[in-house]
Structures are given as structure tokens and as C-alpha cells.
Amino acid sequence: MNTNNLQQDAGHKHQVYMVSGNDKFLSGLLIALSPFYHARSFNDTEELFDELFTSLPKTLIVDATLSGTSALRFITALRINFSSDQLPIIFTVMSAQESWINEASKISGLKCLERPFQTDQLLRTVTQQVNAHTEAQWDAIEPVQRQALKQTLAFYNSIADKVMNGEIFEFQDVTNSCESLIEAVDNRNYKDILRALREHDDYTYVHSMRAATFLCAFGQAVGFTGDELNTLTTGGLLLDVGKTYIPYNLLNKKEPLDEEEYNIIKKHVEYGASFLNQVDDLPSGVSIIAAQHHEKIDGTGYPHGLECMKFDRLARMAAIVDVFCAMTDRRTYKAAFSPQKTLAQMAAMEGHLDRRLLLKFGEMLLDAPILH
Ligand SMILES: [Fe+2]
Ligand SMILES: [Fe+2]
Known part of the structure; x- marks a missing residue:
């Protein structure tokens, strides 16, 4: 298990989880997001799945490189359990993997972020997804x-x-x-x-x-x-x-x-x-x-x-x-x-x-x- 839990400071930070089989990519995400979010990374999908039943983050980043399972299959399993209002997802995938991108575009509440990307692009996408979650609550x-x-x-x-x-x-x-x-x-x-x-x-x-x-x-x-x-x-x-x-x-x-x-x-x-x-x-x-x-x-x-x-x-x-x-x-x-x-x-x-x-x-x- 490789779970990093960055400490929450006095300010207000939303929870963002991320999962990838690529540790280097995960630590890059963590460094980029932790100033703004309470960021937690996982490289084990089962570990993450269990955690989601305990606490749902405002956004989940799923990388195309997962160990032991296909990312799209994993996302489909997530959608069966959590609606797009409950769990907005960002799918990070190499821009050359066009068929994956096409498949992903059919899943509701999923945003594709094509790799490689700039930090600014990552932050904007995460903000949009966190807000999609917040705005869904406005209906009440x-x-x-x-x-x-x-x-x-x-x-x-x-x-x-x-x-x-x-x-x-x-x-x-x-x-x-x-x-x-x-x-x-x-x-x-x-x-x-x-x-x-x-x-x-x-x-x-x-x-x-x-x-x-x-x-x-x-x-x-x-x-x-x-x-x-x-x-x-x-x-x-x-x-x-x-x-x-x-x-x-x-x-x-x-x-x-x-x-x-x-x-x-x-x-x-x-x-x-x-x-x-x-x-x-x-x-x-x-x-x-x-x-x-x-x-x-x-x-x-x-x-x-x-x-x-x-x-x-x-x-x-x-x-x-x-x-x-x-x-x-x-x-x-x-x-x-x-x-x-x-x-x-x-x-x-x-x-x-x-x-x-x-x-x-x-x-x-x-x-x-x-x-x-
Ligand atoms: Fe102002
Ligand atoms: Fe101003």
C-alpha cells in the first residue's frame, strides 16, 4: 500500500483522491495539488474502493495506468456504486490513446485530462470537478x-x-x-x-x-x-x-x-x-x-x-x-x-x-x- 495523507492546515481544503500504478506520476500529482487540496494518493484500487465507502472525496483522479485492472473497467465499477453527482472523476490518459478517450467520453460525470498536461490545466480541471460536486448540492x-x-x-x-x-x-x-x-x-x-x-x-x-x-x-x-x-x-x-x-x-x-x-x-x-x-x-x-x-x-x-x-x-x-x-x-x-x-x-x-x-x-x- 502506498497511501500518502497530507496534513490539513488551518484553511479549508477539499478532499481529492488519486489512483495510479505509476508512483512517479502520483507523486507529481500530489506535489501539484497539495497546496490547494487535501490530497490522498493510492496505487491499490481495492484499497481505494474500500476507502470510498468510508469517505467520499470531492473529486477522484483515475490514471489510465492501473496495476491489476483496466482503468475503464474500474471506472465503470465505480459508477455502479457512486453517481456522477456523488463522485466526479477525472481520467488522466496519454493523448495517443484515442480509443480510451472515446470510450471514456461516454461515461457520465467523467472528465478526460490528456497527458502530458501543465499544472495550471490540472488545477483548473480539478477545480471544475470539485465545483460540479458542490453545484449539484445547490438543487436543494x-x-x-x-x-x-x-x-x-x-x-x-x-x-x-x-x-x-x-x-x-x-x-x-x-x-x-x-x-x-x-x-x-x-x-x-x-x-x-x-x-x-x-x-x-x-x-x-x-x-x-x-x-x-x-x-x-x-x-x-x-x-x-x-x-x-x-x-x-x-x-x-x-x-x-x-x-x-x-x-x-x-x-x-x-x-x-x-x-x-x-x-x-x-x-x-x-x-x-x-x-x-x-x-x-x-x-x-x-x-x-x-x-x-x-x-x-x-x-x-x-x-x-x-x-x-x-x-x-x-x-x-x-x-x-x-x-x-x-x-x-x-x-x-x-x-x-x-x-x-x-x-x-x-x-x-x-x-x-x-x-x-x-x-x-x-x-x-x-x-x-x-x-x-
Ligand atoms: Fe477583491
Ligand atoms: Fe481587486
Whole structure:
């Protein structure tokens, strides 16, 4: 038996299992995945099979090279016992083995990852499969909140594809995707949205959707309605859209960033703003939120070092929500801060946030149906 069990740290990591007859390949997978997942490797299929009846991982990687059995036969046996909602599978196979790839494409809930692959590709595929598992649970959520999650996620995924293909979206698409979210917040009915997001594994989506939810609630608390509220909410969903251009490894890096890496991350503001500037009919507030949400009132923020009165009120609201969400988000490398502790720390940040608005935000939170 060769079972490696990597210790779980204080952050939140989903379980991913992997099985292969090739030990070198297994240890490569383990090294690539362990910063982000609670990864466990097996080279014995029977051992794995027994384990699955005790605990199901969010995703299982089955390599085509298995000892003692054919990988496709093994996967078929797994499917008899576990549905694709219960156990998403990734099948890693050499790209030359076309007949295997064809066979595998007929099995439900199975994703093929052709070898050799880049680490970034592996991480994206694992994230997608882990999320397929999480999203399948959304069917049990109250309908308006379920709609809000599904519509915004579908929009977010379509944006990632569009960025990759150099295409642009229509403003109406994002407005439509936020309709149920605004309705949910309007009815003070967004507890399940926040709860469901805690299990999702696409950090940029989760952060943006939480930002959109809290910005919408904040907007309502200061009296926004109609188009204004729509601008604020869609602006929240799009505030970090420029992160789509930043490599996965860097966005999810566990260790502190060095200066060069931090400068690359900071570029998401310019990338986001120039992407949004190409969208016809986009309300100026939406691109202002993306362009200015990292400015600080004392002029030490980025990218332009704008002082308080020079940067937009919407962006000052977004800066508050962005900091709040970043601190209360759960990451693979840190636990979430409580809202109370976060607010206290935000109040102590000299020169960063607009104090009057922060006070309003704090009042809104006290009144909110749920924070976590
Ligand atoms: Fe940002
Ligand atoms: Fe952010």
C-alpha cells in the first residue's frame, strides 16, 4: 500500500483522491495539488474502493495506468456504486490513446485530462470537478437564491471563456445574471447564497459573488434603488474580473507574495478596467468600481493614488466591501475571520477607508439576516 495523507492546515481544503500504478506520476500529482487540496494518493484500487465507502472525496483522479485492472473497467465499477453527482472523476490518459478517450467520453460525470498536461490545466480541471460536486448540492436551495447562484456562476464562467477567446459580453447579460440576487437581497433572503458559496472552489467567483451580495445590501441600506442598485451589484460581480488574466498559481499562492508577484496581482485593476471599457452601454459606475476599488482615501492606494474626494463614492463603497470580503473569505491557506473581528480591524485601518461609509456598512451588517 502506498497511501500518502497530507496534513490539513488551518484553511479549508477539499478532499481529492488519486489512483495510479505509476508512483512517479502520483507523486507529481500530489506535489501539484497539495497546496490547494487535501490530497490522498493510492496505487491499490481495492484499497481505494474500500476507502470510498468510508469517505467520499470531492473529486477522484483515475490514471489510465492501473496495476491489476483496466482503468475503464474500474471506472465503470465505480459508477455502479457512486453517481456522477456523488463522485466526479477525472481520467488522466496519454493523448495517443484515442480509443480510451472515446470510450471514456461516454461515461457520465467523467472528465478526460490528456497527458502530458501543465499544472495550471490540472488545477483548473480539478477545480471544475470539485465545483460540479458542490453545484449539484445547490438543487436543494430555496429557488430565488438557487437562481441567483446559478445565473451569476453561468455568467462568470462565460466571462472566463470570453476573456480567453478575446470576446466581449453585453451589459444586459450581467444585468440578467444579477436579477435574482437583487431580488434575494431585497427580501433579506440571502443566507443560503452565502452558505453555498463557502463550499465553492472558484475563489474569484466566490469573492466576486460575495462582494456583489454585500454591495447590493449596502446599496439598499443607503437608499439605492433601480438602475443605481443594479450598477452597484453588477459592479461588485465584476470588480475583480481582471483576475481572469492572472495565473491560477499566483492567485492561490499560499506563501507570501514577493514584490514582483504582488505587482502582477495589482495589474488585475488595469486589466479589468480595460476589458470593461470595451463593453457597450456599460454604466460608468461599473467600470469605476473595477478601476478604483483599491484606492485609499489618503492617496496611498493603487493604481492611481487618488485621494478621498477624487475617487468615486461607489468605489469607496466597493473598497469597504472588498476588504470585508477578502478578510471574511475562507481560503485554502487561512480560516475566515469573523465579521465582528473584521469590522474592528477595518475601523483601525488609518487612511484606507471612508469612515462615514464604513459606519453605514457596520450598521447594515448588524441588521443583516446572516453574515456567515
Ligand atoms: Fe481587486
Ligand atoms: Fe477583491
